Amino acid sequence: MNAPLGRRRLAGLIVGLAAAAAVFGGALAQTANSAAAGPVMAPAAVASMSVDKTLIGDLWANQAARAVLLRTIPEIAPFVEQIKGITLRQSAPMSQGGLDDAKLKVIQDDFDKAGAAILASSVTAVTAHPDDTAAWLKDRQARFAAYRAAHPNPDSQTDLWDGADYPEMVMVPAGEYTMGSPVAEANRQANEGPRHRVRIGYSFAVGKYPITVGEFARFVEDTHYDAGDKCFTDEGGVQPKGGRNWRRPGFDQASTHPVVCMGHNDAEAYVTWLSKKTGHAYRLLSEAEYEYVARAGTRTAYSWGDDPVAACAYANGADMDTQALYPYRALGLTANTCHDGFVVTSPVGSLKPNLFGLYDTTGNAWSWLSDCWNDSYDGAPTDGSAYAGRDCGRRSLRGGSWTNNPSYLRAARRNWSVVGLRLNFDGFRVARTY
Numbered sequence: 001m002n003a004p005l006g007r008r009r010l011a012g013l014i015v016g017l018a019a020a021a022a023v024f025g026g027a028l029a030q031t032a033n034s035a036a037a038g039p040v041m042a043p044a045a046v047a048s049m050s051v052d053k054t055l056i057g058d059l060w061a062n063q064a065a066r067a068v069l070l071r072t073i074p075e076i077a078p079f080v081e082q083i084k085g086i087t088l089r090q091s092a093p094m095s096q097g098g099l100d101d102a103k104l105k106v107i108q109d110d111f112d113k114a115g116a117a118i119l120a121s122s123v124t125a126v127t128a129h130p131d132d133t134a135a136w137l138k139d140r141q142a143r144f145a146a147y148r149a150a151h152p153n154p155d156s157q158t159d160l161w162d163g164a165d166y167p168e169m170v171m172v173p174a175g176e177y178t179m180g181s182p183v184a185e186a187n188r189q190a191n192e193g194p195r196h197r198v199r200i201g202y203s204f205a206v207g208k209y210p211i212t213v214g215e216f217a218r219f220v221e222d223t224h225y226d227a228g229d230k231c232f233t234d235e236g237g238v239q240p241k242g243g244r245n246w247r248r249p250g251f252d253q254a255s256t257h258p259v260v261c262m263g264h265n266d267a268e269a270y271v272t273w274l275s276k277k278t279g280h281a282y283r284l285l286s287e288a289e290y291e292y293v294a295r296a297g298t299r300t301a302y303s304w305g306d307d308p309v310a311a312c313a314y315a316n317g318a319d320m321d322t323q324a325l326y327p328y329r330a331l332g333l334t335a336n337t338c339h340d341g342f343v344v345t346s347p348v349g350s351l352k353p354n355l356f357g358l359y360d361t362t363g364n365a366w367s368w369l370s371d372c373w374n375d376s377y378d379g380a381p382t383d384g385s386a387y388a389g390r391d392c393g394r395r396s397l398r399g400g401s402w403t404n405n406p407s408y409l410r411a412a413r414r415n416w417s418v419v420g421l422r423l424n425f426d427g428f429r430v431a432r433t434y
Ligand SMILES: [Ca+2]
Pocket: 316, 317, 318, 319, 321, 322, 340, 341, 342, 343, 344, 402
């Protein structure tokens, strides 16, 4: 909804780093002159300026990430040298009698804390999202009031927004297309065939955006639904982590970000609630419907054409920013050679829509679908309905996420996961039958 936001945040990071480094440099200068008395700003005090110490501390503690930061944001390098020098001078008294491992560790710890403090006090612009729930709801209510004023007589056959708490929808026309990828397509997977015609003989509505944190919060507030407290994240290894959920997926999210750490069961619970509250037939999309709406009439490898680098205009994937600034490396990110402006997830609608006017059909977060997993299109339905095969403990997902390179952002790319599994790159989008 605010395209330049990510770029601005990234710029804010770089400016913030320089500014914080200047502040910290001043503090260090004071420390160095402390023999002349006057206030001394200890590293601990600087650290208290931080916003998300865990995230930034982890980022700084990771030697590889630190090296990337120094290379990417050269402004901080002189200050790191300054910290090193002053830390060593401060530690001179400790060196009497020789520096043993314990003393060296103290010095190293001081250096680490100082570096983390610089980053923590400067990355505010990137990671700090104050609780925006009330502001988000107020904005939604105002926008819905405007929508209702423009559509004063809701007709259940054409109305596309049921209320401020609920997702905005876009009507998609009936049509047909060829599902799957040609054998010659780069990075094609065997499960993307056999190609076959799918005829969707009905128009239906699709969420303009993926379901957001704010929308999911309205559901949880109404139902007290428990979406768990464990989610697969990549924080020093991809593994299930306690204390992680749709509110805290391992990185900071505002109300306009796509909800992640969703299992298929969570997505189903949401659409069941949405249908009950609105009286309308909401549901997840089928896999055939998803490829249809993501392609939006295109026949190319990507919904925007055949150029993978053009992904950065349409899809928030693993880009150069993710590669440079993502604090954890275990995902083995192979980045696209462009900048989409977002290290992790992005507020929905930040990038360009597809030809149906849908945003984030590719990248940002994978979307859970209603199909049971089918490792081939043999026996797949051709009328837009979901595959209801034997393997319903696994369900299909589409679209790719902020962790993925272009091979995963192709229109035909498929994925599956176990129904109850929550990962911090899996979310969903809803459809409505008319
Ligand atoms: Ca990205």
